[in-house]
Amino acid sequence: MEKKTLFDKIWDAHVVRTVPDGPDVFFIDKHFIHEVTSPVAFLNLEKRGVTVLHPERTIATPDHNVPTIDQEKTIKDQLSRMQVEKLRTNCKKYGIELHDLGSAHHGIVHVIGPELGVTQPGMTIVCGDSHTSTHGAFGAIAFGIGTSEVEMVLATQCIMQSKPKKLRITVDGELGKGVTSKDIILYIISQISASGGTGYFIEYAGSAIRALSMEARMTICNMSIEMGARGGLIAPDETTYAYLKGKRYSPKGADWEKAVAYWESLKTDEGAEFDLEYHYDAADIEPMITYGTNPGMGIKVKGFIPETVGMEGSNKKSYLKSLEYMGFLPGEAIQGKKIDYVFVGSCTNGRIEDIRSVAEFVKGKKKAPNITAWIVPGSREVEKLAHEEGLVKILEEAGFKLRQPGCSACLAMNDDKIPSGKYAVSTSNRNFEGRQGPGSRTLLASPLTVAAVAVTGEITDPREVF
Template sequence: MGKTLFDKIWDRHVVKTIAGGPSVLYIDKHFIHEVTSPQAFKGLQQRGLKVFRPGQVVATADHNVPTLNQHLPIKEELSRIQVEQLKKNCAEFGIELYGLGHPYQGIVHVIGPELGITQPGMTIVCGDSHTSTHGAFGTIAFGIGTSEVEMVLATQCLMHTKPKLMRITVDGELNKGVVSKDIILYIIAQISASGATGYAVEYAGSAIRNLSMEARMTICNMSIEMGARCGMIAPDETAFAYIKDKEFAPQGDAWGKAVNTWRTLYSDADAVFDKELHISAENIEPMITYGTNPGMGIGITGHVPALGEIDEREKPSFEKSLLYMGLTPGENIKGKKVDYVFIGSCTNSRIEDLRMVAAFVKGKKKAGNVEVWVVPGSKQVEKQAIEEGINKVFEDAGFVLRQPGCSACLGMNEDKIPAGKYCISTSNRNFEGRQGPNARTLLASPLTAAAAAITGEVTDVRELI
């Protein structure tokens, strides 16, 4: 019997398997940031341990950093302390840090791929659930807890139980106005926010192969939002072209050798998955969420489910969610007034996302009732946006291009959505309070978010393109 992509990478990294228990898995790259690393470093200090392989650890500041005036001291005390502590810990333990002011600084899951650090066949971890982003390159990549961060720093290994395997195949041509964010929101709406719990998911099919690398990253990024341990896509010529000549990509003869190895990373024709799901791309329309988990999503022309459409066991949580969101069963989501539009996060803050939005809004003006924040995922994305004149397009449209960081994806920094306000967000989570206490989040693609910014309400972008 053939092997899956996951099996091939897993088997190459297992150091030891404990009978009836987990495996000791070797980790190729460990990304860290200011929020989940301080306790791990403190644990090493208390035990008198060094970082086992500091050259395989990459650090950046992203979650708590301000996205305006980054040259000034951070105002929020906890954020300032965490960022300063990351500097001290990296200096003490000999770890490369891309901190504020560094040309490589940015969101951890944006800088890894854009620098060529993320490469096919790797195992990658980070104290952040959206580490699954890196799976777009054919890696096993997943988030870990703080105690596990300490374990990897100390040993470059991790105790981990092999998950079950699922393949989601998306075939066909995408409709006008439908992009990768719509694909993953559609999948999650179909199987629910817990539908892939316990699985590693491989995405396949013609619709996936036709996506760019940045679009593939969006899909893998949100794998965790349906409960998956990780998401991955087999590397191909699109992936190799993206990696080639990146700062930390293999060079010279090493490049050819690396690509030859990467070409073996695919699921064999006779590989068996524990679960298979098939989706027709033609069935997907621009998506938007209405509730307080990413599985509560509908097509833009759809309506909030009526009570009769909800399973009896799920009605209490459904009604609680709608109460929080200020929506009613059966209500049409299209035409709903919005207050904020946030374009950014590790899901949709790459240069392709910004280009997509700029192309759509060029020559247009934002609605007067909407505040629009565009937050690039890294200093490199910011630099590119300025060089290409994207910042000028945004300025003319009334959008604010801020500086790199996680920003309004989560309420841990200064960029919070006020209580009761509606925000169409290109981020990955719409939990209660995720973007600030009592903020109301509607997840959507960069195109759908841009359409709302122009019209001031939830809009079917297909009517404007």
């Protein structure tokens, strides 16, 4: 019998038709939409006189450019207001479930999907957003698509897709104190570069991965895209089932037992082959931080910015351009650099475990006077739990302020922008030039490292502070 990877099993089960020497016609189980990439797709459907084939398979929420203050008021920005209103109109017209601003389950699309139990093992999931790979943490094939493909899925519930190559990344061993899943993924990307996964779909494996919570696994899969991969996934296990049990859209009763029996089969067969493999020891991973303008430019917080020795031509030129933008020099220590802003949030680290970890580490302390601290929950559910668990009180006493749910300063499509020239240590996923606002300088790190920076006012190893 053919030995199959987890990815093969899910992919092959969803191929409707194979085009000779071309892509597969690929069935999509769940489609998430938001206010930015859906309006043009719906407009094109109307122009063609086509309806939504399976509205029950699509779920919507506004998240990318919604305000995180005074959400109950009319959105001031005209474009943002128009996009959100268009999402409401389209969802009503086509009978699509919408978790609107102010509703109990509003939030970032990649946070509410798992919270509601919409995301399940064995599924194929798409969204007009690159970080759809987050849902792969449940043992699903999940990836981002463009606006024309959003239209295609709405109209046909299928997409034309060529099957990617397969890459397995194994991390074995135990993580050290103060080292998180964000450090794992930043470490991996620093090792293989921001393009090292191009053309591949990644399976993460190994004892260090299996030991992670579901929220930590989501952080890993979320940033698969930051090494150029199509997506990433982790085989479901007891941790997955425990997380999903009792969720709003999770199977119930006999259906639950049947689902788990199927989910148990979703693992890579012994001896199945990958196109490429990497192995890492968890003991080698320390708290990480980026210093440049792509997520592959990462080092240990206690490390030094790499020298240019061995670099040639355009590589050296682009490297020095990146450092010039950041205001750093080759060979410098990153630790001790003064910081202006910290941001805790995004579909990478805006979940309740992330806010819990920050609150735990700043309890009884005060943020440094030079730090402006933004904490943005990934959903209304996260916001609610933060209040119920007393985390908001701890954070406010430390000088932090909890905002309302949304993508916020991750991509600065609303008013949450880091000013030009200022430094922000962020739990988000991208540190491109101007990503958090024109001229802003972003350093990516874990929530624990962000907490350490907030308290000290400079780049600090969290193990030394806490």
